[in-house]
Amino acid sequence: xxxxxxxxxxxxxxxxxxxxxxxxxxxxxxxxxxxxxxxxxxxxxxxxxxxxxxxxxxxxxxxxxxxxxxxxxxxxxxxxxxxxxxxxxxxxxxxxxxxxxxxxxxxxxxxxxxxxxxxxxxxxxxxxxxxxxxxxxxxxxxxxxxxxxxxxxxxxxxxxxxxxxxxxxxxxxxxxxxxxxxxxxxxxxxxxxxxxxxxxxxxxxxxxxxxxxxxxxxxxxxxxxxxxxxxxxxxxxxxxxxxxxxxxxxxxxxxxxxxxxxxxxxxxxxxxxxxxxxxxxxxxxxxxxx
Numbered sequence: 001x002x003x004x005x006x007x008x009x010x011x012x013x014x015x016x017x018x019x020x021x022x023x024x025x026x027x028x029x030x031x032x033x034x035x036x037x038x039x040x041x042x043x044x045x046x047x048x049x050x051x052x053x054x055x056x057x058x059x060x061x062x063x064x065x066x067x068x069x070x071x072x073x074x075x076x077x078x079x080x081x082x083x084x085x086x087x088x089x090x091x092x093x094x095x096x097x098x099x100x101x102x103x104x105x106x107x108x109x110x111x112x113x114x115x116x117x118x119x120x121x122x123x124x125x126x127x128x129x130x131x132x133x134x135x136x137x138x139x140x141x142x143x144x145x146x147x148x149x150x151x152x153x154x155x156x157x158x159x160x161x162x163x164x165x166x167x168x169x170x171x172x173x174x175x176x177x178x179x180x181x182x183x184x185x186x187x188x189x190x191x192x193x194x195x196x197x198x199x200x201x202x203x204x205x206x207x208x209x210x211x212x213x214x215x216x217x218x219x220x221x222x223x224x225x226x227x228x229x230x231x232x233x234x235x236x237x238x239x240x241x242x243x244x245x246x247x248x249x250x251x252x253x254x255x256x257x258x259x260x261x262x263x264x265x266x267x268x269x270x271x272x273x274x275x276x277x278x279x280x281x282x283x284x285x286x287x288x289x290x
Contacts, residue, residue, distance in 0.1 A: 006033045016095035016153060018141045025079040026088045030072045035094040036120055037065040038156075039073075040135055044088035046075035047243060050123040051170025052235045054243040062131045064160065066120035067097060069170065091138040093153070100150075112161035123169035130163045171235050171274060185210040186224045197236045198260050203229070237261065238274040245283050252279045 006029075016035075020042075030049065041061040048057040049072040050065060057063075057073065065071050079086050097117055098104070105114050116124075126134070134156060141152045192209055193201070206229065207217035221229045237259040244255045256267030256279075271279050 006031045015099040015150075016093060018091070018093050018138070018149065018153075020089070020091050020142055022087055022089045024084075024087065025075040026073040026090070028072070028074055030070055032068050032070045033094070034067050035096050036067055036117060037071075038093040038160075039063045039065070040091040040131070040138055042089035042091065042135075044075055044079065044086070044090075046073060046079070046088075048073055052232075052239045053123060053169040053171075054239040055125075055169070056243065056246055060131055062126040062134050063169075064116070064120045064124040064126070066117065066123065069121060069123060071123070091135070091142070093138070093141075093156075095153070113157055116157065116161040119166075119168060122171070124160075125167040125169055126160065126163055126165070127167065128163070128165040130159065130165065133159060186221070189221065189229070193233055193236055197233060197240070198258065200260065200262070201233065234270045235274055238271055241267070241271060241279070242275070242282065245279060248283075252283070255279070 026044070026046070039062070041057055041059055043059055045056070045058050048055050048061075048063070049070075050063070051069055051071075073088075075088055078084055079088060104110070105117075137152055137156045137159075141149050141156070144152060188209055189206060192206065203214045203217070207214045210217065210220075212220060218229065221232075225232060241255050241259045244250055244258060245252070250258065252267075253264050256264055259267070261267035261270065268278055271277075271282070275282060277285070
């Protein structure tokens with residue numbers, strides 16, 4: 001699953017865009033772009049992919065996605081049926097990190113905004129009452145113009161930067177090949193892994209995919225992505241496991257096998273290694289925040 005670059009060109013008379021979208025379903029494309037993106041889900045449900053994080057999404061979700069972080073909002077199957085009256089609605093803001101100039105964020109007073117944008121590299125899911133204030137500002141920004149709209153954006157980002165109730169989504173250090181440098185081997189490995197992570201993948205199999213021996217492949221992949229292939233594979237599996245655990249249709253043991261782990265103890269160990277909590281603790285945490 002190769003991420004597609006979506007080039008967005010803001011009109012010449014504005015430095016960022018605010019829009020309210022209403023579709024039969026969201027764009028079903030795994031993509032990235034150079035702008036940060038703030039999304040508020042007005043209506044619809046489905047599965048959200050951000051980096052290596054896979055979770056359900058629903059009405060009221062407020063997400064900030066960092067620059068060049070691959071993502072996808074995939075609506076539930078019923079949204080793609082021809083005869084339905086369902087709609088996917090959302091507010092979105094797209095803005096470049098330097099939308100107010102390269103030196104703007106270097107001002108001491110804007111340190112919280114710099115930290116916010118740094119956290120956004122993993123994707124941020126905001127919780128609590130902040131969502132109500134955010135949607136009020138988004139509604140006003142959609143109708144505002146010029147300086148008023150800019151002031152509201154700064155107010156919104158300032159409010160988000162002070163919020164303490166949030167969840168970081170993609171794992172820190174997650175990397176994804178974004179540019180074509182003439183070497184598409186990492187793209188092949190990523191695509192193969194996304195399509196096959198539910199089954200056993202041997203090192204020899206994935207190394208053969210890019211015509212390297214296992215030792216050379218390990219060196220190559222770690223140099224290209226800054227992490228061992230085994231870590232990357234486990235992050236993808238655990239991201240999918242989080243989605244299954246939140247759906248509450250399978251027990252923990254069943255989820256582990258569904259995600260490609262051959263025994264429960266290994267699943268528990270790798271889950272805690274990636275998420276810093278056990279699967280059972282993750283389930284309890286999810287129920288508390290429902």
